[in-house]
Amino acid sequence: MKLKVETTGVITGFTAIGASSDMNVTVDDNTVPADFITNFSDDGRWIYKDNQIVKNPDYVVPDTPKPVPTAEQQLVMKQAADITQMKQMTMLQAGQIATLSKGSAK
Numbered sequence: 001m002k003l004k005v006e007t008t009g010v011i012t013g014f015t016a017i018g019a020s021s022d023m024n025v026t027v028d029d030n031t032v033p034a035d036f037i038t039n040f041s042d043d044g045r046w047i048y049k050d051n052q053i054v055k056n057p058d059y060v061v062p063d064t065p066k067p068v069p070t071a072e073q074q075l076v077m078k079q080a081a082d083i084t085q086m087k088q089m090t091m092l093q094a095g096q097i098a099t100l101s102k103g104s105a106k
């Protein structure tokens with residue numbers, strides 16, 4: 001297996017088959033941790049230290065930012081709220097008109 005290792009020791013890429021020009025370290029496949037490939041991420045969770053791939057003891061799971069609606073989504077939500085309000089007003093007015101119509105029919 002070939003690894004791309006930064007000067008800090010953080011592993012930012014790997015290839016198990018083939019070659020890539022930016023891979024700068026070669027390791028024996030038998031020394032690769034069992035969960036390295038399935039849990040690989042280039043965010044600093046794995047480091048290359050003392051000729052071995054190890055989990056970074058200083059790694060902290062980054063906070064995932066809460067999704068924020070885009071300007072278009074916010075506009076659509078505002079329009080949907082406006083339409084709902086207009087429907088409620090229309091129903092209220094229809095009820096008032098019906099009440100007035102009953103009163104004038106007498």
